[in-house]
Amino acid sequence: MKDKNLPHGGDSERKTPEDIFNFAVLDTIHVPGIYSYNDQKTIVGLQAGALTTGHMYDLDRLLERDRLREKDGFPRKIRLGKLVKPSRDGGDKSIIIPSASEEKLYHWKSEEQFTEGPSTGGSGDEAEGDVIGEQPIREGESGGQGPGQGEGGEHGMGTDAFEIGRVLTEQFELPNIKDKGKKVSLTRFTYELSDMNRGHGQILDKKQTLRRVVKTNMVLGNIVPEQEIDMSKLIITPADRVYRTLSKEKERESQAMVFFVRDYSGSMQGKPTEAVVTQHVYIHSWLVFQYQRRVISRFIVHDTEAHEVPDFYTYYIKQVAGGTDIASGYALVNKIIKEENLARDFNIYVFHGTDGDDFDSNGYKTLDELKIMLPSINRIGITIAENSWTTHGNSVVSGYLKKSALVQKHTELIHYDAFKADEADDKRLIQSIKTLIS
Amino acid sequence: MQLIDQHTKRIMEGCKERARDAGLVFDAETLEYYVTNVDMLELSPKNMIPTLYDYWLQDIQVLHGKGEYEIYPSNPYETVINTRPVISFYNDNNPDWLNVMIFYHVLGHIDFFQNNKFFEKTWDYDFKEKALTEKRMIAKLRTQKGRKVDYVIEFAKGIDNLVGYFQDLNSTTDVPIGSLLPDKIDFYFNHFLQNIRLAGQRELLQEIDIYNHLEDTADKSKHDLLLKKVLIRNPEFEELYKVYSEKKKVPYRDLMQFVMEESNFLNTDENKWMNGVIDIIRDTSLYFSPMIRTKIMNEGWASYWHEKLFMNDERIKGHEVGFSRINANVTAISRVGLNPYAIGWRLFTYIEEMAEKGAYSYEFQKLTDTEQRKLYNQQTGTGKDFIFAVRKNFLDSTFISQFLDQSFMDKHNLFVVGQRINPQRHTREYYVKSRKLKDYKEMISDSLYHPPHIEFQTKPDGSLYLNHIFENKELYREYIPNTLVGLEYLWGHPVYLETTELDLEEMKKRQSKMDSATTAIPQTIEPVFHRVIYSVKERKVTKQKAA
Known part of the structure; x- marks a missing residue:
């Protein structure tokens, strides 16, 4: 028998918010060890629940404190690090976690990243070598790589992308995207005769009224099926009259449409993916803030073929595969824009993340697609998270972007930034966002 | 936070009587409080000590990433704190019978705190009161020195796991330390022969045999006789012993003490107050040290007693299920x-x-x-x-x-569980890695708290040189730079750290080599380590390979 519920700490009855958070929401692979047990949790039934911790701190005060650190010449302590927990149901389940580490000299079994995970204790009748349980790996977590890495075990207060964006915008002083002159979206109302009302109203709905009349008279016995109907006998009561009334229908119009395009080809494995995904999390969050939730995000991943994925979660965890054809991603964006006629109603932003590799080494196809795209969009921001083997600034994509007359002509629309994925810490990513949207 | 009601207190007192009859030994006075989950928010970052000093980072959950908590457990907290009188915390909506169980568990902990030798240093004072004084002192300093206080707290905490807990304990324990032999003889057998002469086992046993067969004579003890023999063969012995005993006279100082006493920066009039803060951090760390080193025993002991005493308590019959x-x-x-x-x-x-x-x-x-x-x-x-x-x-x-x-x-069917990725099934598998005692013990001892062993010395240019003695685990790299920056701040001069790290480049090479070689049998990559030196000068951290 495979134990599907591995691992368990033996405390199923008294599930605390933290447990649920640990095991269900974050679906972290977490095997409880000696020091993860304590009396409060196991016996007393007390818990400084992670989910309630949100009340503890005043984020702004902490961040202000952290800013002072920088002024004093010390690195920032608080990280608003890897903070999204995308959920499959579409909602922005971003989690803002001001986290800090107590940095000390600690032991660490570094070779475990190359070998097996850590060993722990267990009990049962199985023989050596027997598998006693398994846990599905999230897509993207293969051998400890991919964007999922490092997310596990973090708890914090659940808030939404709006909150992260606020912090990013205010604390990191991200410049705001200029309004491109399109109509600012409003909460718009349309009036439609959609509501039904019996007895009184604006317009009599004849069909519905007749139905009710027939019904009433059948009950009264004035209409007998298969016999001729004597119209003079029919009774019409006021309650049978069905009117349509004018009603106010709310319609929200989105102002911004953002395409996140991510290269998920084989070469993106590891750091580049992590950098791109993290950066896109930030941008996504920030845009949600900037446009007060009136932003619609679309997600596209591509290798040699491009696919639209339904939500950020899928986008975030999608496993790497295949070769690279950047043009395919741009082509899909163009197709969507054209088919849905998006250019008329939306500010369109495209953010593309790649490691700078492209089969199309001269970029002809890619630049062609860019050319088609440019009239409809407000900005395309291209992130080139270079692999360790690429010399800085010399990737294929950097190469053809630099040479392209198109890019030089439309400096207002095309921004790109290249950095070494290995060196991309939060600070570098934020700086990169600034470049992309400045 | 409020005291438990009289009814519950009476139950607790009943538990104490029964526990004492069963042989547990503890102070008469105890304090019990009800706490809520909201109280817990404030208490848990302070390790349940309500009077612990305030520190801004306590407001943030100190987060530990995946599995990191297992790498470096911070101080474990219990529902009981080791103060005088002992304080314990309860949930106010637990039924009486459950409280009885918890009380017995708590009494087990109290007995452990008050009798286990490793807690000896905590016996003579009330940590809660001491902490309160320190909390006030830190608060006062903060009004005078501003956020500098928090930097000192932070940087001192950065090295507070390197306190010499065992050395500190040695200074009070009534257990005789080292050998019962006179110092010179002890030096001869345990140091000179083994470390200087590098004598083999045979020679060593021979020497011991000679010593055992010596008899005291009228005017000379057997020790003198032995030393006479030794001196004939090893004329340098006296000189070496002198050097050794000189060295021994210098009392051991851990890194924190060393920094406090030797740092030029800290020992200026302007910065003297910082030593007070560092001392507080060091004391706090020492206070929690025995707790984290007795987690299994402490919980085992408390569980042993809550089970035993609960089942024999006639007051709560009917709640066995x-x-x-x-x-x-x-x-x-x-x-x-x-x-x-x-x-x-x-x-x-x-x-x-x-x-x-x-x-x-x-x-x-x-x-x-x-x-x-x-x-x-x-x-x-x-x-x-x-x-x-x-x-x-x-x-x-x-x-x-x-x-x-x-x-x-065998009795409890224990084994070591390993985890591995199964690429076909796309799962992480847990499997029985070993049923051998040796492996199981190794696995447990690997997961026990064990801070790195770091030696240190001052260099002629005033810099501080740390030497990490490698015990098959490298130091967590991400934390090294900031820890060193903090230490440099306290030290006032450059700081170096020599340590051993996994050679990542070499490892990656080996891994790709293995990936390309398609063997059916999964192989493990032998880790390759190399020695590196971190240096921090004016808050800039660099790393280079050690010569």
Whole structure:
């Protein structure tokens, strides 16, 4: 028998918010060890629940404190690090976690990243070598790589992308995207005769009224099926009259449409993916803030073929595969824009993340697609998270972007930034966002 | 936070009586409080000590990423704190019978705190009161010095796991340290022969034999006679002994003490106050040190007693089923994972059984036949005394290495669980890696708290040179730079750290080589380490390979 519920700490009855958070929401692979047990949790039934911790701190005060650190010449302590927990149901389940580490000299079994995970204790009748349980790996977590890495075990207060964006915008002083002159979206109302009302109203709905009349008279016995109907006998009561009334229908119009395009080809494995995904999390969050939730995000991943994925979660965890054809991603964006006629109603932003590799080494196809795209969009921001083997600034994509007359002509629309994925810490990513949207 | 009501207090007092009758030893006075989950928010970052100093980072959860908590457990907190009187915390909506169980568990902890030798240093004072004074002092300093205080706290905390806990403990313990021999003789056998002469085992035994056959004469002791012989063969002996004893005279200082006493920066008039803050951090760390080193024992001991005493408490008859449910939750041995309650409790029970049979005797150890071992029973009647002695004199590492044996493992079906990725099924598999005692012990000792061993010295240019003695685990790299920056701040001069790290480039090379070689049998990559030196100068951290 495979134990599907591995691992368990033996405390199923008294599930605390933290447990649920640990095991269900974050679906972290977490095997409880000696020091993860304590009396409060196991016996007393007390818990400084992670989910309630949100009340503890005043984020702004902490961040202000952290800013002072920088002024004093010390690195920032608080990280608003890897903070999204995308959920499959579409909602922005971003989690803002001001986290800090107590940095000390600690032991660490570094070779475990190359070998097996850590060993722990267990009990049962199985023989050596027997598998006693398994846990599905999230897509993207293969051998400890991919964007999922490092997310596990973090708890914090659940808030939404709006909150992260606020912090990013205010604390990191991200410049705001200029309004491109399109109509600012409003909460718009349309009036439609959609509501039904019996007895009184604006317009009599004849069909519905007749139905009710027939019904009433059948009950009264004035209409007998298969016999001729004597119209003079029919009774019409006021309650049978069905009117349509004018009603106010709310319609929200989105102002911004953002395409996140991510290269998920084989070469993106590891750091580049992590950098791109993290950066896109930030941008996504920030845009949600900037446009007060009136932003619609679309997600596209591509290798040699491009696919639209339904939500950020899928986008975030999608496993790497295949070769690279950047043009395919741009082509899909163009197709969507054209088919849905998006250019008329939306500010369109495209953010593309790649490691700078492209089969199309001269970029002809890619630049062609860019050319088609440019009239409809407000900005395309291209992130080139270079692999360790690429010399800085010399990737294929950097190469053809630099040479392209198109890019030089439309400096207002095309921004790109290249950095070494290995060196991309939060600070570098934020700086990169600034470049992309400045 | 409020005191428990009179009704509940009466129950607690009843528990105390019964616990005392059973042999537990603890102070008469205890304080019990009800706390809510909201109180817990404030208490848990302070390790349940309500009077601990404030520090801004306590407002943030100190987060530990995946598995990191296992790498460096911070101070464990209990529902009981080791103060005078002992304070314990409860949930105000637990039923009486559950409180009885918890009380017994708490009493187990109190007995452990107040009798285990490793807590000796915490016996003479009330940490809660001391902490309160320190909290006020820090608050006052903060009004004068501003956020500098918090930097000092932070940087001192950066090295507070390197306190010399055992050395500190040595200074008070009544257990004789080292050898019973005169110093010179001890030096000869334990240092000179083994480390300087590099004598083999045969020679060593010969020398011991000679010593054992010497007899005191009228005017000379056997020690003198031996030394005379030694001097004839080793004229340099006296000189070496002199150097050795000079060195020995310098009392041991841990890194924190060393920094406090030797740092030019800290010992200026302007910065003298910082030493006070560092001292507080050091004391706090020392205070929590025994707790984290006795997690398995402490929980095992408390679980042992809550079970035993609860079942014999006539006041709560009829709640056995409820008790069993909770108790099973607490002490069920994990299918996967290390539950300290489960292991500790079972091991204490096992030790008692074995001692009762007289298994901790030479006679038993000589038996090689399993059947005979099974049948062996001397009915010594000393099982209880034995476990009381264990709770007095052991800590987790010795507890495990001394008493966890193959028959204990067999009895409870224990094994080492490994995890590996199954690429076909796209799952992480947990599998039985080993059922061998040696591996199991190694796995536990690997997961026990063990801060790095770091030696240090001042260089002629005033810089501080740290030398990490490699014990097959490297230091967590991400934290090294900031820790060193903090230390540099306190030291006032550049700081170096020599340590051993996994050669990542080489490892990647080997991995790709292995990936390309398609062998059916999965192979492990032998880790390759190299020595590196971190240096920090004016807050800039660089790393280079050691020569």
